[in-house]
Amino acid sequence: MAASGQEEDQDQDAKGGKKIINRTFLPLSQITALSEQDVEGVQKKLEEFLNFKQLKTSLKEAILLDYYTAGFWWAKEMNFSLIQLSGFMDLLNFLLENLSDKHMTLGDNLKELGRAMAGIGETDSERSGDLNFFSIEEAKAIIDYLNISLFKHYKLYEYLFHSPGEEFVISNENVIELAQPAVPPVPALLEEGIPLDICSSFMISPTAAEPESKDSDQEGYLEEPCPEVESFEADAVPGVTAEDQKSTACEIPNEIVGNLEAEINEKLQMQAAAYTLRKEKLKSPK
Numbered sequence: 001m002a003a004s005g006q007e008e009d010q011d012q013d014a015k016g017g018k019k020i021i022n023r024t025f026l027p028l029s030q031i032t033a034l035s036e037q038d039v040e041g042v043q044k045k046l047e048e049f050l051n052f053k054q055l056k057t058s059l060k061e062a063i064l065l066d067y068y069t070a071g072f073w074w075a076k077e078m079n080f081s082l083i084q085l086s087g088f089m090d091l092l093n094f095l096l097e098n099l100s101d102k103h104m105t106l107g108d109n110l111k112e113l114g115r116a117m118a119g120i121g122e123t124d125s126e127r128s129g130d131l132n133f134f135s136i137e138e139a140k141a142i143i144d145y146l147n148i149s150l151f152k153h154y155k156l157y158e159y160l161f162h163s164p165g166e167e168f169v170i171s172n173e174n175v176i177e178l179a180q181p182a183v184p185p186v187p188a189l190l191e192e193g194i195p196l197d198i199c200s201s202f203m204i205s206p207t208a209a210e211p212e213s214k215d216s217d218q219e220g221y222l223e224e225p226c227p228e229v230e231s232f233e234a235d236a237v238p239g240v241t242a243e244d245q246k247s248t249a250c251e252i253p254n255e256i257v258g259n260l261e262a263e264i265n266e267k268l269q270m271q272a273a274a275y276t277l278r279k280e281k282l283k284s285p286k
Contacts, residue, residue: 020116021131024086025093031086034072042076043069060160067149068092074145078138087131088142091116095150100161106154113146 026034030049034042046052046068052061068089075088091113098104098112121136134142150157177195 020112021087021090021094025090026086028082028086031082031089035076035082035085039069039073042072046072063160064096067096070149071145078141080138081133083133084138087133091131091142092150095146096157099154099157103162106151109154110151113143117143 026049030045034045037045043065047055047065050065050068052058052065055061055065071092072085072089075085080088094116095109095113098109104112117131117134117139119132120134120139122132131139
């Protein structure tokens with residue numbers, strides 16, 4: 001019984017008594033709005049009507065938008081009426097859903113196309129099908145277009161809908177070492193420069209730099225030749241080394257040490273006076 005019922009349904013489909021395309025893809029108001037646009041306008045309107053929100057990241061949405069935009073523009077250039085434009089867009093969506101949702105093979109989808117276009121050119125209302133508002137010449141043109149747009153690339157569309165998509169990495173996190181805030185007069189570091197620990201090993205803090213500068217100034221004054229100091233150092237302890245002075249320092253009585261210190265202080269004062277006089281002569285104009 002079931003088999004006989006199925007055969008009766010197939011006979012009715014072949015005669016056009018049963019609708020194959022049973023729903024409207026786009027309402028007539030949207031078809032009218034699309035017919036008033038250029039190619040870019042059609043694409044933008046379809047993006048809005050189909051609610052495509054991820055065109056920049058979704059390959060499927062981009063391909064579907066191109067599929068429907070190209071189909072509508074071809075039908076518009078064929079000077080189809082609004083009813084014909086609506087029926088053609090229903091046909092495009094019908095065949096694509098057979099592939100994506102029902103997993104139909106190319107052969108089965110071609111059979112569905114034949115059933116949908118059955119009755120074209122027939123005057124009998126009982127044999128008229130879903131697309132009876134097309135002429136035979138227009139039906140041939142539609143078949144040629146579907147052949148080059150969908151059926152010729154059927155494997156690619158199957159891969160698009162039925163193969164797992166590759167996950168693309170669109171972001172990445174990196175840890176960047178930032179330098180500590182600089183304390184004047186030390187300049188700020190470049191964030192793209194060398195690591196902070198390496199840079200810090202070559203930097204000199206201001207507190208450490210000041211004593212060195214003072215020491216360097218004192219060394220500059222002391223490095224200037226002074227005849228009086230040189231003669232005093234030569235007459236003070238001639239022929240006595242530093243080791244001899246250390247070894248005999250403990251053996252000298254306190255009185256002798258005191259007299260020696262007084263004598264040295266007196267000579268140092270004389271040398272300081274001579275050094276000051278020499279310095280004033282250098283500063284005074286000739």
